[in-house]
Every structure is written in structure tokens, then in C-alpha cells.
Amino acid sequence: MTDFLSELTWRGLLYQQTEGAAAHFAAGPVAGYCGFDPTASSLHVGSLVPIMGLVHLQRAGHRPVALVGGGTGMIGDPSGKASERQLLTIGEIDANVAGIRGQLERFLDFSGEHAARLVDNAEWLRELKAVEFMRDVGKHFTVNLMMQKDSVKSRMDAGISYTEFSYMLLQAYDFAELNRRYGVTLQIGGSDQWGNITAGTELIRRTLQREAHGVTLPLVTTSGGQKFGKSEAGAVWLDAARTSPFQFYQFWVNVDDADAVKYLKMFTLLPRDEIDALETALAAAPHERAAQRRLATEVTSIVHGRDAAALAERVSRVIFDRRIDARELAADVFITLAGEIPCARFAAAAPINVLDALERAFGLSRSASRKLLQQGAVSINGEKLGADAQDIDPAGAVHERWFLLRKGARDVAVLEREG
Numbered sequence: 001m002t003d004f005l006s007e008l009t010w011r012g013l014l015y016q017q018t019e020g021a022a023a024h025f026a027a028g029p030v031a032g033y034c035g036f037d038p039t040a041s042s043l044h045v046g047s048l049v050p051i052m053g054l055v056h057l058q059r060a061g062h063r064p065v066a067l068v069g070g071g072t073g074m075i076g077d078p079s080g081k082a083s084e085r086q087l088l089t090i091g092e093i094d095a096n097v098a099g100i101r102g103q104l105e106r107f108l109d110f111s112g113e114h115a116a117r118l119v120d121n122a123e124w125l126r127e128l129k130a131v132e133f134m135r136d137v138g139k140h141f142t143v144n145l146m147m148q149k150d151s152v153k154s155r156m157d158a159g160i161s162y163t164e165f166s167y168m169l170l171q172a173y174d175f176a177e178l179n180r181r182y183g184v185t186l187q188i189g190g191s192d193q194w195g196n197i198t199a200g201t202e203l204i205r206r207t208l209q210r211e212a213h214g215v216t217l218p219l220v221t222t223s224g225g226q227k228f229g230k231s232e233a234g235a236v237w238l239d240a241a242r243t244s245p246f247q248f249y250q251f252w253v254n255v256d257d258a259d260a261v262k263y264l265k266m267f268t269l270l271p272r273d274e275i276d277a278l279e280t281a282l283a284a285a286p287h288e289r290a291a292q293r294r295l296a297t298e299v300t301s302i303v304h305g306r307d308a309a310a311l312a313e314r315v316s317r318v319i320f321d322r323r324i325d326a327r328e329l330a331a332d333v334f335i336t337l338a339g340e341i342p343c344a345r346f347a348a349a350a351p352i353n354v355l356d357a358l359e360r361a362f363g364l365s366r367s368a369s370r371k372l373l374q375q376g377a378v379s380i381n382g383e384k385l386g387a388d389a390q391d392i393d394p395a396g397a398v399h400e401r402w403f404l405l406r407k408g409a410r411d412v413a414v415l416e417r418e419g
Contacts, residue, residue, distance in 0.1 A: 032186030042239035071125025175200025
């Protein structure tokens with residue numbers, strides 16, 4: 001058991017809290033929720049911030065509720081958006097909800113005294129009648145108040161539709177409905193959600209005469225000020241079909257030294273003493289990247305499982321450690337490598353011409369390939385090739401199928417014998 005707000009504070013995850021929140025937690029177990037917008041079939045690494053908020057809530061002895069917006073997804077949250085969202089069809093929203101549900105189930109415990117709950121607000125929002133909603137909810141909010149919310153104010157110049165303008169009321173209604181159904185008295189969200197959250201606490205106070213609170217988490221940026229969660233390939237997704245476990249691992253292992261300890265606190269469950277030790281190791285030997293490697297292993301394990309994280313780590317070592325003996329690598333490492341780095345395939349029985357291999361794996365001309373051979377910059381399965389090397393003997397294939405081809409310090413490819 002931990003104190004929820006204290007845990008968030010030392011991990012750098014606490015941004016704002018409503019007045020009286022600490023006393024509310026101290027009074028006994030709290031049911032708290034966080035909403036997830038189904039704009040895609042997968043969450044991304046930015047979603048890990050509120051997810052970890054729910055994880056810490058449960059670890060502190062409270063009851064987390066993960067709300068998937070099958071209803072609010074029909075409208076779209078304007079928070080943080082410079083323009084109107086494109087509306088999704090019901091079928092697209094339902095498919096996205098299903099994908100997100102499966103991902104959230106990896107993080108929370110749905111059994112025991114503090115069992116988590118998954119809820120879809122389509123249960124009540126899709127049946128909501130407009131006149132009743134305007135009468136019962138809309139009358140509690142002035143237009144002046146709504147226009148002061150950051151999500152609305154930031155869009156006034158560019159324009160905002162009545163549809164997205166009304167989103168705040170729907171989120172407030174969600175909070176009140178969860179309070180009625182499940183006794184939820186807390187909402188967690190990003191700092192851009194503060195206006196929507198306080199609208200919900202106000203609606204609960206006015207209509208149900210009950211106390212409710214909000215806690216917001218920071219919007220994470222890199223040490224260079226860039227938006228967190230982007231890689232060279234684009235967004236980093238939690239879905240293995242969109243971002244493979246290896247690519248996911250690489251995103252974390254490549255974070256800047258200035259961000260590594262911050263992310264260890266935010267995105268792992270490692271205790272303070274272990275993180276402090278990793279911070280010391282990073283300062284003493286930054287080239288070893290111990291903090292980044294532990295960060296990558298821990299987060300990949302949470303999202304994709306320990307086996308996937310271990311495989312991603314082994315594959316990463318093959319790429320970056322020239323001392324690896326290819327003959328000791330398991331077949332699953334080669335199979336993963338073949339999907340992540342250049343892979344050239346050749347007929348099983350015939351010898352593989354070295355110049356052909358370099359051309360097909362790296363797109364090199366024959367003259368460039370000969371120059372590399374003369375420089376001693378090409379190796380097969382860890383053995384440097386001579387300047388006059390011509391063919392690769394098929395008998396040397398690892399697991400009778402694979403070769404590891406390197407040129408220079410960092411370029412690696414897989415050669416596969418087919419058939």
C-alpha cells in the first residue's frame with residue numbers, strides 16, 4: 001500500500017488536485033476513473049501517463065475504473081486540438097473500443113478487494129435524449145463559463161462547432177453517471193482535462209449533492225521540449241501490430257540521458273532505491289545506458305510481456321554489439337531480425353555471392369562492395385571477410401538457414417536460405 005498523492009508526487013506524475021482531495025483519499029477507499037478516447041484501435045505511449053495513474057490508484061488500495069468512450073467518441077474531445085476532429089462511424093468506434101479494452105486489461109487487476117472495472121459510456125450516452133440532457137445538465141453551465149475553459153478558448157479564433165463545444169457537458173455527465181452507478185468520486189486525466197474534470201465535480205455537487213474530486217497528470221515532453229511519444233516512424237503504439245515489441249523497446253532504449261530517470265519514475269513500478277541506483281550508474285557511465293536498458297525492459301514487459309521484452313533485448317544486442325556470436329543465437333532472434341532489419345533471401349542449395357548479398361541487403365553497387373571488402377569492413381556471422389572473398393558457404397548457415405551480415409560498425413542485415 002502507498003499513499004496515492006505522495007506516490008504520484010515523487011514520480012513526477014502529479015500536476016493538479018482539487019481542494020480537499022488528500023482528505024478524501026485519507027477517509028477510505030476511493031473509486032476513481034479515467035477516460036480513454038477511441039479515436040484509434042490502439043492507445044499510444046502518451047496514454048501510459050493516465051494508465052499509470054490508474055495503476056498507482058489501485059496499488060494505493062483504491063478502485064480504478066477505466067472508461068472507454070464509445071459514446072463520447074461520437075463527438076470528439078477538442079482538448080489539445082487545433083481543428084475539428086473527423087467524425088467516426090459507429091462501427092469504427094466500436095472496433096476501436098474493443099482494441100482499447102484489451103490493452104487496458106494488461107495493466108489493471110480485475111479481481112480481489114480493489115478490483116478494477118472496465119466501462120463503456122455508450123451504455124448511457126447513445127440512449128440520451130437531447131431535450132432531457134439540455135434540461136437536466138445544460139442548465140447547470142453558463143456559456144460564459146464554458147468559453148473560459150482552455151479547450152474552448154484556444155479554438156475561438158479557428159472556430160469550434162457546437163458539437164465539440166458541448167463535449168465538456170458530456171464528460172461532466174459521464175462523471176455524474178459513474179458516481180450514480182458505481183460510487184465514483186474521482187476523475188484522473190491529463191492537465192488539459194482540468195476544465196472538463198471540474199465541470200464534472202460541479203455537476204455532481206449540484207445535482208447529487210455529493211463530494212467529488214479531480215487529479216490531473218502532466219503532459220510529458222522530452223528534455224528538448226518536443227512532444228513525447230513520437231519516433232522517426234511516427235506515433236509509438238501499444239498494439240504490437242502497429243509498433244512491434246522490438247520497435248517499442250528501441251523507442252525507450254534510445255531516450256536521451258536527461259529523460260531516462262524521469263521516465264523510469266513515470267512509466268515503471270520500480271521502487272525509489274532502484275531508480276536512485278540507476279541514476280547513479282547513468283551519471284558514472286552514461287555510455288553503458290544502464291538506465292535506458294532497464295527502462296526499455298520494464299515498459300516493454302508491462303505492455304507486451306516479459307518474453308517479448310527479453311526477445312527484444314536479445315535482438316537489440318545483436319544489432320548493436322559486434323561481439324555477438326551469431327552461431328549462439330536462437331531461431332526466434334533471427335526470425336524477429338528478419339522482420340526489423342534488411343533481409344535478403346537466397347536459394348537454399350547454391351552458394352551466396354558476397355557482392356550479391358551486399359547489393360540486395362544494403363543496395364550497394366559492386367564497386368562500393370569491393371571497397372568495403374578491401375577495407376575489412378564486412379563480416380559474416382562475426383567472421384571478417386577477406387578482400388578477395390567471393391562466395392558464402394551455405395554449410396555455415398546458423399540453424400541451416402541464417403547468416404548475419406555486417407558492414408561497418410552499425411549496419412546489419414540477415415541473409416536467409418529459402419527452401
